[in-house]
Amino acid sequence: MKHMTEEELIAFLEGVASERPEIAGHLSECTSCRAELKRIEAVLAALDTLPVPDPGEGYGRRVWQQIAPRLPERPSRWWQAWLEPKRLAAIGSFAAMILLAFYIGRISKPVSPGNVTVSQEQVRERILVVAVGAHLGRTEMMLVELSNTEPRDRNQKQVNISAEQHRAEDLLEENRLYRQTALNQGDAQLASILDELERVLLDVAHSPDEVTPAQLEAIRQKIESRGILFKVRVVGKELQQRERTSAPAPAQNYSSKKERNKV
Amino acid sequence: MNRMRTTSENAQAIAANDALAVERTLAGERDAFRILVERHSRTVFRLAYRMTGNRQDAEEVVQEAFLRAYQNLARFAGTSNFGTWVYRIAANYAIDRMRHRKKEDARRVLHEPMNEEGIQDDPMAKVEDAKPTPERLTQSMELRKQMEAALAALSHAERTAFVMRHWEGCGIEEISVVLKSSSSATKNTVFRAVQKLRQALQPFVGTGEQARAMGMES
Numbered sequence: 001m002k003h004m005t006e007e008e009l010i011a012f013l014e015g016v017a018s019e020r021p022e023i024a025g026h027l028s029e030c031t032s033c034r035a036e037l038k039r040i041e042a043v044l045a046a047l048d049t050l051p052v053p054d055p056g057e058g059y060g061r062r063v064w065q066q067i068a069p070r071l072p073e074r075p076s077r078w079w080q081a082w083l084e085p086k087r088l089a090a091i092g093s094f095a096a097m098i099l100l101a102f103y104i105g106r107i108s109k110p111v112s113p114g115n116v117t118v119s120q121e122q123v124r125e126r127i128l129v130v131a132v133g134a135h136l137g138r139t140e141m142m143l144v145e146l147s148n149t150e151p152r153d154r155n156q157k158q159v160n161i162s163a164e165q166h167r168a169e170d171l172l173e174e175n176r177l178y179r180q181t182a183l184n185q186g187d188a189q190l191a192s193i194l195d196e197l198e199r200v201l202l203d204v205a206h207s208p209d210e211v212t213p214a215q216l217e218a219i220r221q222k223i224e225s226r227g228i229l230f231k232v233r234v235v236g237k238e239l240q241q242r243e244r245t246s247a248p249a250p251a252q253n254y255s256s257k258k259e260r261n262k263v
Numbered sequence: 264m265n266r267m268r269t270t271s272e273n274a275q276a277i278a279a280n281d282a283l284a285v286e287r288t289l290a291g292e293r294d295a296f297r298i299l300v301e302r303h304s305r306t307v308f309r310l311a312y313r314m315t316g317n318r319q320d321a322e323e324v325v326q327e328a329f330l331r332a333y334q335n336l337a338r339f340a341g342t343s344n345f346g347t348w349v350y351r352i353a354a355n356y357a358i359d360r361m362r363h364r365k366k367e368d369a370r371r372v373l374h375e376p377m378n379e380e381g382i383q384d385d386p387m388a389k390v391e392d393a394k395p396t397p398e399r400l401t402q403s404m405e406l407r408k409q410m411e412a413a414l415a416a417l418s419h420a421e422r423t424a425f426v427m428r429h430w431e432g433c434g435i436e437e438i439s440v441v442l443k444s445s446s447s448a449t450k451n452t453v454f455r456a457v458q459k460l461r462q463a464l465q466p467f468v469g470t471g472e473q474a475r476a477m478g479m480e481s
Contacts, residue, residue, distance in 0.1 A: 010457045060301030206418040
């Protein structure tokens with residue numbers, strides 16, 4: 001009999017298991033998995049006893065008294081929000097990216113008489129290609145460095161990976177943005193690779209600053225077992241190719257996505 | 264999961280009242296915002312306390328969440344209800360706060376006693392029931408310290424995912440929005456959080472039977 005994994009049992013207890021009826025059916029027959037489930041339940045039950053202090057009856061009133069003097073006269077309207085310096089800077093960067101993408105398109109692709117106009121969709125895809133290509137390059141570098149990290153000597157009990165961890169945190173933010181953009185543009189394959197990459201980046205970002213050599217080895221094996229470095233290299237190269245060649249026509253685009261499917 | 268569940272009629276009535284209060288606030292009636300603050304403060308406090316692990320930070324999160332909500336009220340999309348929206352703002356700010364706290368703690372050389380304030384406020388200390396219930400376990404200060412340390416050792420994302428899913432009963436999609444993560448990655452974060460908590464606490468809790476026995480001994 002195949003037993004349930006810890007992940008399946010936790011997903012079942014937390015109500016996020018997609019195969020709930022199957023797990024419930026197995027649990028009704030398997031005493032070993034039921035016992036394991038009880039052990040996890042006992043930990044969660046103990047955690048449930050941690051109290052939250054009562055902030056008191058008039059808490060809402062107190063919060064109001066504390067924040068009321070700090071409230072501006074009127075909340076900002078949506079158009080005022082667009083004039084905030086941070087937002088203006090973001091709009092400026094985005095406009096600069098579009099201009100840059102146009103410029104790259106101009107200098108890298110000879111304009112043929114039959115292909116005079118560049119659609120907005122192609123420009124958007126070009127921006128994604130350039131940005132994701134650079135992102136994958138940085139990610140690959142970080143993963144390679146992490147994979148090559150070694151304890152200085154056999155006696156070293158902790159290895160500091162805080163630099164890689166912080167880079168993984170930053171890359172994680174970027175990765176989420178690109179995955180979402182790829183999804184919005186209907187590039188499901190690229191989104192899927194980025195989703196896979198996100199899990200690896202999450203693992204690294206959530207690791208402690210200092211790990212034991214054994215923990216480091218476990219992280220390294222995780223990276224290797226998922227073959228993520230290979231996938232990152234293949235997709236990165238493919239994106240570089242797309243960036244170098246002329247702006248992709250829909251037919252080329254489709255074939256390149258199919259190629260990626262083979263990864 | 265002890266998130267307070269209201270009936271759907273009550274929830275609809277609250278959402279309708281909230282929408283009205285939002286509209287009046289936007290029209291310039293600043294006091295209308297008071298209704299929203301008084302109605303949702305306790306729920307936001309509970310989330311903030313569980314995420315930050317201390318009362319001072321939790322109170323700051325509550326205040327900041329309502330201030331940000333007020334400042335951005337014009338951009339508040341009426342598609343979700345105000346309670347959910349302010350709750351999400353609080354969760355995001357609590358993550359920022361935890362990050363900030365971690366950096367501060369790293370700079371600080373002196374070690375402070377852990378969660379002293381919370382222990383003094385523990386309502387369980389007044390419980391006189393001697394039955395071996397899981398609640399009684401909390402009276403074991405050692406176990407409680409272990410539980411707080413295990414929660415503190417989680418990453419910000421793991422703690423957020425665990426608090427929002429296990430204690431607050433939020434859906435995976437809602438948590439994904441806060442963590443800016445995909446559904447599958449969020450499920451994975453919930454799993455990792457429970458797994459880490461289990462690894463840290465299993466030796467102190469053991470099986471349900473052992474846990475009850477520990478409660479009796481304390």
